Amino acid sequence: MATSKITYNGGLRTTSVHLRSGNEIITDAPVDNKGKGEAFSPTDLLATSLGNCMITIVGIAAAEHGFNIDGATCEITKIMAEGPRRVAEIIAVLQFPANNYSDKDKKIIERSANTCPVFYSLHPDLKKTISFNY
Template sequence: MKTSEITYTGDLRTTSIHVKSGKEIITDAPTDNQGKGEAFSPTDLLATSLGNCMLTIVGIAARNHGFNIDGTKAEITKVMAENPRRVSEIHVELHFPDNNYTEKEKAIIERSAKTCPVAYSLHPDIKQEITFSY
């Protein structure tokens, strides 16, 4: 089964439909690459996917080990490089609202975040800088 369908709608914009749910994502080219920057760029989505994946996998691990990460936030910073234009670094700051995690739970959190599927799928030349704030 297809994952998504993407339509180029003009003016450097795409609309992506998640086939199973019908949910929609719009992307624009960034302002530093001839775009309007009115929505996520494709490279923004790449960087954001890392944070989404980390929180999802940590959430699964937390559920399996009997603790909660509800309210945890991720702040993502994407760094671009030139020649060729590409994502060179992704900085992920994970902020946990509960500061009462045990050392074992913190180890589970950090191991889970760093081993999410998106982290493993990114090219090794893309630096992943991950910080955890409890």
């Protein structure tokens, strides 16, 4: 079964539907590439997917090891390059709620985040700068 269906709406905007759930995501071309920037751009989604994946995998690991990361956040900054136009760097800042995480918990968090499927799926030349704040 297909994962999603994408429709071009015109005006450099798309709607993507997750076929299993029916949830939708709208994208716009960014303002630096002839768009309105009124929604995530496709490259925003690429960068954001890294943060979503990291925090989800950390959540799974935390549950398996008996600690909680509810309320954790991940702020993503995407840096573009030219020639060819591409994402050159993704900066991810993971912020965890005050919880007195043990050194073991922190190792589990960091190992989990840095081994998520999206991290491994991105080209090795794409710079990934990850920081953890506890």
